[in-house]
Amino acid sequence: MSLDSDVIVDRRRLRRKLTFWRVAAVLIAIAALAVAGLVLSPRGTAVLSATGSIARVNIEGLIRSNQERTEALERLGNSSAAAVIVHINSPGGTTAGSEQLYDSLVQLKAKKPLVVVVEGLAASGGYITAIGADHIIAQQTSLVGSIGVLFQFPNVSDLLKTVGVKIEEVKSTPLKAAPNGYEPTSPEARDALDALVKDSYAWFKDLVKTRRGMDDAQLAKVSDGRVFTGRQAVDLKLIDELGDEKTAVAWLVAQKNVKKDLPVRDYKLTPRFGDLTFLRTAASITLDAMGFGSIARQIEHTGMTQAVDRLALDGMLALWQPGSGN
Template sequence: MSLDSDVIVDRRRMRRKLTFWRVAAVLAAVAAVVVVGVVVTRSGSEALSSSGAIARIKIEGLIQSNNDRVEALERLEKSSAAAVVVHINSPGGTTAGSEQLYDALMRLKAKKPMVVVVEGLAASGGYIAALASDHIVAQQSSLVGSIGVLFQFPNFTGLMKTVGVEVEQVKSSPLKAAPNGFEPTSPEARAALESLVRDSYAWFRGLVQSRRAMDDAQLQKVVDGRVFTGRQAVDLKLIDQLGDEKAAVAWLVSEKKIKSDLPVRDFKLTPKFSDFTFLRAAATITLDAVGLGAIARQVEQAGLAQAMDGFGLDGMLALWRPATTN
């Protein structure tokens, strides 16, 4: 019995030591990943700040309110970057998020010469962001415009009748939580929504007219919600020039007197852990190696969770969605 007790005690000691070293290994790995991530992020920003290069920033995908992006743009304001090239490839997003981004870019433009390059798409909220620049460059086949706003909501009343479900509610007033998708939209609720849409649309139209110096006749040609190619947009005064980043830099050199030999360097607006794919992979392998496979799977899925986060858009939308057919 004494021998068995000693064996049990030894095994427990070994387990405790193994657990300790596993935890220590995980902490060391996490610390290493964080340090490398911080170094990579800071090195990019410091290289930009110390060199006085032209900063390249990218606005991609759906646009929503993003305080991290605003703070990054404020850091760029205070950097020694000589100028900024904004690459936009976005169908838009929420009206509030697009306005926030526009305001932040306007503040940046007040401190740094800025030019916008439309890559594939600058529609709706993406075009709102582009309007912050005094000069917009787009490729011939880029899509620009979609000036308008929309308010979309699902209506489940037909489905609910089919499955025999009713939703009961008590409201303080008829327009509270309207529309809700569980009952037919009343004329009063629809009129209230139309008022919101008209007001936001008027703001968007006014922004285009003032920033692009259009008269009423010119404005009427571009505000029906359609998108235009770069070739069409330059004639309609939605953009200023056809070209790419080289054309944008050439404009900065000729019009803003930026040195022609300055390099163009990336400045990340929202550097996050999930941006560093190789670091996330290293963390996953490390956690798996020390027996914490469940945590490894969570780390591995973190990128997917962030990617899916953009699908929930609430409120008024300045968004271009191409029609689909069956």
């Protein structure tokens, strides 16, 4: 009995030691990743550290104003990257955010050879972004265009009448805070919005005309708000070539004298440390490898809840919304 008791005690001690070292290994791995996150943060050194490589920049989803992204592109312009390939898959976003991103790419293009590859969609504000480059490549079935702007807002005045709610207000002039969505939009307010939309639309069209070298007749064919496939877009001068990243590399080599066979490396525009996205993923993998699968799955799923709501976009929009006919 004494021998059995000793064996049980030894096993318990061994199990505690094993658990301790497992936890210690996880903590060390997380600490190492935390240090890496600080180094790779916007305030740290650039992600692209290897010399003699081509930077791959990804523009995905809705486009908003983003100062971190602007600063990251400025750092890329001062980095050792030989060239930049910008991959775009975006329906657009706010006109202000799209203009900011366009300006950043134009400034980057002045320092580095730059080419755009349309992955699946470069519509509206996404196309504003694309024309920041001198050369645009798209796949045959990619969608590009949707040249136009819109201003939309919900109007719940009929709903308020139904539930018996009335919004009272005192304002300096009739057009102050108009439209507000709580009352029918007045003709004067609609005319004011119409002037805003037309002015931004004229800016968008002039940008396309200048950047893509179109005459008025060519511009009229592509500026009615429609999207076009990559195959159609070549003939319409919206893009320059059909292809993918390999096509982009070949263009850089042939037209910009970029050294052949350079590796293409990802460059993160907003490698934030605050949201711990990269840390969550790494910690999940580490925990799973150490035998803590259930904990790993909980950590991994916390990053699955983030979604962008299009209704949160404010101001003038350069956005393609096929579900609403825009």
